[in-house]
Amino acid sequence: MSSDARFFAFLKDRIGLDVASVGEAIIERAVRQRCTTSRLDGHDAYWQLLQRSPDEQQALIEAVIVPETWFFRYPESFATLGKLASARLEQLGGVRPLRILSLPCSTGEEPYSIAMALFDAGLQAAQFKVEAIDISPLSIQRARRGVYGKNSFRGERLTFRERYFDPVEDGFRLQDRVREQVVFQPGNLLDPTLLVAQSAYDFVFCRNLLIYFDVDTQRQGFEALKRMTRDDGVLFIGPAEGSLLGRMGMVSIGIAQSFAFRRRDDASPEPLAIVAAPARPPLPAEPPARVARPVMPAARSQSTLKPFAPLSPARPADVQSPGNSEAAALLGSIAALANEGRTAEAKAACEQYLRRHEPIAAVFYWQGLLSEVTGEAAAAQRFYRKALYLQPQHPEALAQLAALLAAQGDSAGARRLQERAARGVNKEGHNR
Numbered sequence: 001m002s003s004d005a006r007f008f009a010f011l012k013d014r015i016g017l018d019v020a021s022v023g024e025a026i027i028e029r030a031v032r033q034r035c036t037t038s039r040l041d042g043h044d045a046y047w048q049l050l051q052r053s054p055d056e057q058q059a060l061i062e063a064v065i066v067p068e069t070w071f072f073r074y075p076e077s078f079a080t081l082g083k084l085a086s087a088r089l090e091q092l093g094g095v096r097p098l099r100i101l102s103l104p105c106s107t108g109e110e111p112y113s114i115a116m117a118l119f120d121a122g123l124q125a126a127q128f129k130v131e132a133i134d135i136s137p138l139s140i141q142r143a144r145r146g147v148y149g150k151n152s153f154r155g156e157r158l159t160f161r162e163r164y165f166d167p168v169e170d171g172f173r174l175q176d177r178v179r180e181q182v183v184f185q186p187g188n189l190l191d192p193t194l195l196v197a198q199s200a201y202d203f204v205f206c207r208n209l210l211i212y213f214d215v216d217t218q219r220q221g222f223e224a225l226k227r228m229t230r231d232d233g234v235l236f237i238g239p240a241e242g243s244l245l246g247r248m249g250m251v252s253i254g255i256a257q258s259f260a261f262r263r264r265d266d267a268s269p270e271p272l273a274i275v276a277a278p279a280r281p282p283l284p285a286e287p288p289a290r291v292a293r294p295v296m297p298a299a300r301s302q303s304t305l306k307p308f309a310p311l312s313p314a315r316p317a318d319v320q321s322p323g324n325s326e327a328a329a330l331l332g333s334i335a336a337l338a339n340e341g342r343t344a345e346a347k348a349a350c351e352q353y354l355r356r357h358e359p360i361a362a363v364f365y366w367q368g369l370l371s372e373v374t375g376e377a378a379a380a381q382r383f384y385r386k387a388l389y390l391q392p393q394h395p396e397a398l399a400q401l402a403a404l405l406a407a408q409g410d411s412a413g414a415r416r417l418q419e420r421a422a423r424g425v426n427k428e429g430h431n432r
Contacts, residue, residue, distance in 0.1 A: 006047055007031050007060070015061060015135055016190045016221065018214040020382055022064075023367070025354040030063035062138055069106045070154045071161075072113045074207075074392070077236050080258035081114065081203060082121030084234060088202055089127055098128040101201045101228060103189060103209075105132035108143025108182070109152055110205060112174060115181040116164050125181060131196060133187040140184045146174040189221050200230045207259070208238035211385045222248045226263075235261045239392040239420070240385035243405055243413030252416070327357045334366050343373050361391035368400060377404060395421050 007027060008019040019027060035046045038056065049056050072078055085098055092098075098118075102111035111132035118128050134140055149171040153161055165172035187194045189209065206225055210218050222245070229235050237245060237259050242252065250261040330353045337346035350367050368383035384401040387394050402417035 004028060004031075004043070006043075007050075010050065010057075011061070011064060012214075014057065015065075015188065016213050016217040017064070018212060018217065018382075020214075020379060022212060022386070023351065023354055023359075025351045026359065027064060029355055030060060033063055034060050058137065062136055065136060068390070069109045070152050071109045071148075072117075072155070072157070073110070074239070074257065074259060075155075075157065076255070076257040077205075077259055078113055078117035080253075080255050080260055081236070082117050084260075085118055085123060085128065085203070086121055089123070097126060098123075098203070099199070099201045100128060100130045100203045100205070101133070101196060101199075102130060102205045103133040103187075103196070103228075104136075104206075105134045105139075105143065105184065106136075107139045107148075107152075108132065108146070108184070109148070110207070111143075111182045111184075112146075112178055114203075114205065115178050116160055118181075119164075119178070120160075125177065128181065130182045131201075132182050132184045133189075133194070133196060134184075135186065135188050137186045140186050143182075143184050144179075146179050147171050148174070189224055190217070194224075196228060199228060200233070201228055202230055202233050203236065204229045204233065205236045207236060208241070208389050210241050210244055211238065211382070211389065218244060219248070229263075231263060233262070237261060238389060240388040240401075242416050243410055246413055246416075247410070257420070324357070327353070330356070331362060334363070338366070338370065343370055346370055359386075359390065361387040361394050361397065364390070365394060365397050365400075368397065372400070372404075377408075380404060393420065 004024065004027075008024070011017040011027065012019070031043065031046065034056070035041075035043070037059075038046060038049060040046045040049060050060065088098060100111075100114055102114060105111050111130045114130050115128075132143065134143075147168060147170060148165075153172070161172060164175050164178050166175060167173075187196065189206070204225060210221055213221055225235060226249075234253060235245070235250065239259055242259065242261075245261050246252075249264050251264040253260045253262055330349060334346050334349045334353070337343075337349055347367065347370050350363050350370070353363050364383045364387040368380045368387065371377075371380035371383060381401060381404055384397045384404070387397040388401070391397075398417045398421040402414040402421070405411075405417065406414035
């Protein structure tokens with residue numbers, strides 16, 4: 001086993017991370033950072049430290065898991081929660097409070113958003129309790145502190161900040177009435193001794209986690225989530241995970257952009273299998289041009305592939321450091337190499353970008369397209385899902401992933417993605 005593969009296997013064993021889901025470059029960068037911080041020369045010396053130091057094991061996990069979250073991310077999910085919670089309380093008739101779980105909770109933005117959404121829906125403090133779990137003790141510590149900077153507040157609808165936060169020197173401090181509704185504890189979804197795994201909750205939020213597992217670990221994680229969710233409960237997931245749950249015996253509750261699922265009673269789960277995609281029908285009409293907008297042909301045969309479309313100029317949202325000319329130039333290089341049919345070099349340029357810069361949706365989208373070129377349908381799916389994690393309404397990633405799912409026979413999953421893409425186009429046109 002190579003030196004890098006040792007670290008991949010360690011992360012797979014400890015947290016279920018599938019290296020293919022994030023890319024080797026991201027893990028290699030985290031290992032290099034920890035080597036530098038530990039003042040060790042070479043992977044062998046660092047591996048020895050990792051084996052004997054639980055603190056260093058956690059530090060490597062922290063380096064790989066970079067929290068990317070903010071308050072009221074996917075706002076329709078929280079609006080839906082408020083409606084469902086009110087109805088559920090009426091059914092219970094005051095017998096007990098609602099139980100809600102957020103896992104992984106990262107630095108607390110999601111569970112606190114849950115509490116604020118329920119207050120906004122008219123619930124009283126005694127009517128609900130939120131439990132929050134994350135594998136990172138450092139994230140838990142930050143969540144308990146309850147102080148957040150501007151990066152945690154995104155979008156235009158920020159009136160909640162005036163209602164629930166007080167300005168302090170280093171940001172905004174969450175009011176005690178919200179913080180008291182959430183109980184935090186460290187834990188791992190895949191840990192069979194996790195206490196909450198034996199509990200049943202009315203509502204469970206587990207978003208953008210399953211996409212980072214391989215198929216077997218996805219199944220294991222889903223079984224744990226199924227135990228945690230009451231038979232009549234609702235599971236909220238990430239935008240890219242709907243097709244996964246559809247194959248595992250769950251069905252959407254039918255509220256657009258809520259990403260909420262319940263148990264399916266009328267049929268047993270479909271087998272979860274990843275197979276190579278055969279030739280697929282032409283894609284639907286493409287939405288307006290955005291960054292990194294290559295056009296893939298309908299056929300899967302490499303001999304019929306056409307050049308990619310030119311790369312549009314990078315915008316600050318796509319190159320996370322505005323004015324970063326090196327990042328923009330590297331994105332342009334990826335496009336040029338792909339257009340010339342130099343697929344291996346284009347893939348290498350994507351890996352180079354991820355080693356030097358923070359991950360962005362455009363690069364993962366390129367990796368998905370390049371994987372399709374070489375017939376790696378399963379890898380392409382993973383890259384498209386990663387692009388959608390970072391940019392949930394990325395129109396081309398939605399279209400490409402929908403086409404792959406349709407080619408594999410998952411018509412329901414493809415239809416959901418196509419509807420999401422159409423909603424994004426309509427919203428963009430409305431906002432112009």
